[in-house]
Amino acid sequence: MTTIAPATMTVRRIPLTEPYLGGNERAYLMECIATGFVSSVGPFVTRFEEQVAAITGRKHAVATMSGTAALHLALLAVGVTRDDVVVVPSVTFVAPVNAVTYCGALPIFMDVEPQTLCLDTSKTIEYFARACVRRVDGATVDRVTGRRVAAVVAVDVFGHPADYDPLAAACRTRGIPIVADACESLGSQYRGRPAGSIGDIAALSFNGNKIATAGGGGAVCTDREDWARDVRHRSTQAKSDPVAYDHDVIGYNYRLTNIQAAVGCAQLEQLNAALAAKRHIAARYAAAFADIPGVAVYAPQPWASWNCWLPGIAIAPDRVADCIAQCRATGIEVRPAWRPIPLLPMYRDCPQYRIEHAFDAAAAIVNLPSSVGLTAEDQEYVMGTIRSVLRV
Numbered sequence: 143m144t145t146i147a148p149a150t151m152t153v154r155r156i157p158l159t160e161p162y163l164g165g166n167e168r169a170y171l172m173e174c175i176a177t178g179f180v181s182s183v184g185p186f187v188t189r190f191e192e193q194v195a196a197i198t199g200r201k202h203a204v205a206t207m208s209g210t211a212a213l214h215l216a217l218l219a220v221g222v223t224r225d226d227v228v229v230v231p232s233v234t235f236v237a238p239v240n241a242v243t244y245c246g247a248l249p250i251f252m253d254v255e256p257q258t259l260c261l262d263t264s265k266t267i268e269y270f271a272r273a274c275v276r277r278v279d280g281a282t283v284d285r286v287t288g289r290r291v292a293a294v295v296a297v298d299v300f301g302h303p304a305d306y307d308p309l310a311a312a313c314r315t316r317g318i319p320i321v322a323d324a325c326e327s328l329g330s331q332y333r334g335r336p337a338g339s340i341g342d343i344a345a346l347s348f349n350g351n352k353i354a355t356a357g358g359g360g361a362v363c364t365d366r367e368d369w370a371r372d373v374r375h376r377s378t379q380a381k382s383d384p385v386a387y388d389h390d391v392i393g394y395n396y397r398l399t400n401i402q403a404a405v406g407c408a409q410l411e412q413l414n415a416a417l418a419a420k421r422h423i424a425a426r427y428a429a430a431f432a433d434i435p436g437v438a439v440y441a442p443q444p445w446a447s448w449n450c451w452l453p454g455i456a457i458a459p460d461r462v463a464d465c466i467a468q469c470r471a472t473g474i475e476v477r478p479a480w481r482p483i484p485l486l487p488m489y490r491d492c493p494q495y496r497i498e499h500a501f502d503a504a505a506a507i508v509n510l511p512s513s514v515g516l517t518a519e520d521q522e523y524v525m526g527t528i529r530s531v532l533r534v
């Protein structure tokens with residue numbers, strides 16, 4: 143559909159996060175066609191996995207068709223089954239919670255930190271101590287449901303890393319694996335370590351709205367060879383013989399194609415430039431909204447280096463809907479944070495643990511446009527519009 147604007151009026155459209163394809167994308171795609179490697183095997187898939195492993199500092203990276211597929215395979219690899227519970231944050235994109243459900247397990251919703259909206263790790267540790275018991279085999283069992291706690295999923299919200307170290311210490315003594323949803327945090331660091339390198343296994347996304355895209359895609363990163371092998375096996379229909387149609391577990395067609403990997407390789411080459419652009423954009427928002435009463439800028443914790451994937455502000459929750467509607471009416475794509483997952487119909491009846499901050503913290507957020515190619519002029523327009531909407 144095209145909108146015809148009167149000649150005197152310029153209609154701006156400022157998307158939230160739009161891909162920037164300024165590098166070798168075209169050349170690599172032409173190479174796929176010239177060589178005939180367009181499907182799920184090919185040199186770009188291998189190269190993409192090597193680049194992801196290098197950037198995240200992991201021994202193994204397995205490419206997948208999406209971040210959601212990566213999360214599903216990561217949960218299966220660490221041994222999540224249908225009789226388990228998995229601790230998940232209450233505020234997140236829905237995909238990691240759905241992935242827990244794909245495994246047949248039950249999510250248990252944990253609170254989030256009010257500043258970062260990431261999993262509240264101290265409350266998770268408190269949950270282990272107060273609401274779980276140790277079984278004779280050493281497993282940690284949720285007292286209410288009687289189910290084993292098979293994993294904790296931590297999500298790096300808006301690209302900001304969760305606070306992993308205290309959680310890792312508590313999980314290690316209990317043998318509970320941490321699955322890091324690093325789908326938004328490529329390029330961030332947690333206490334000097336790259337996103338994707340933290341947790342026992344991590345999932346990345348290369349969806350179109352992320353800091354680097356493959357058109358669509360994902361990756362599972364881990365240092366454990368057995369898990370990497372398991373992920374690769376299940377992602378390729380769990381073939382147990384290269385020729386005969388033999389399969390030993392339920393597999394999936396979760397592979398990344400060489401065409402997608404070609405785009406992904408070109409994007410990863412430009413990651414540092416994308417990070418610099420995103421950080422510049424976030425710094426300008428921070429400066430513009432720093433001293434405005436009633437507006438708090440989403441800002442990194444001192445121990446984090448944030449990729450600034452999705453900047454935002456926190457305002458009075460009762461003004462969020464109006465602010466978003468007014469901005470969108472002028473072509474500025476701002477968005478609220480995700481509706482807390484325990485409020486969604488399919489997760490309403492799942493167990494929760496002492497949620498105090500999640501609902502209010504999420505309700506205050508307005509995420510702001512941050513495409514790598516956002517011009518200074520367009521950003522001024524965004525900031526001016528928000529100031530006038532908020533009358534500040």
Ligand SMILES: *Cc1c(COP(=O)(O)O)cnc(C)c1O
Nearest residue numbers: 208209210235237325326347349
């Ligand atoms: C994008 C995203 C996903 C899912 O990734 P896809 O590649 O879109 O499947 C999962 N978790 C979070 C936090 C995300 O932002």
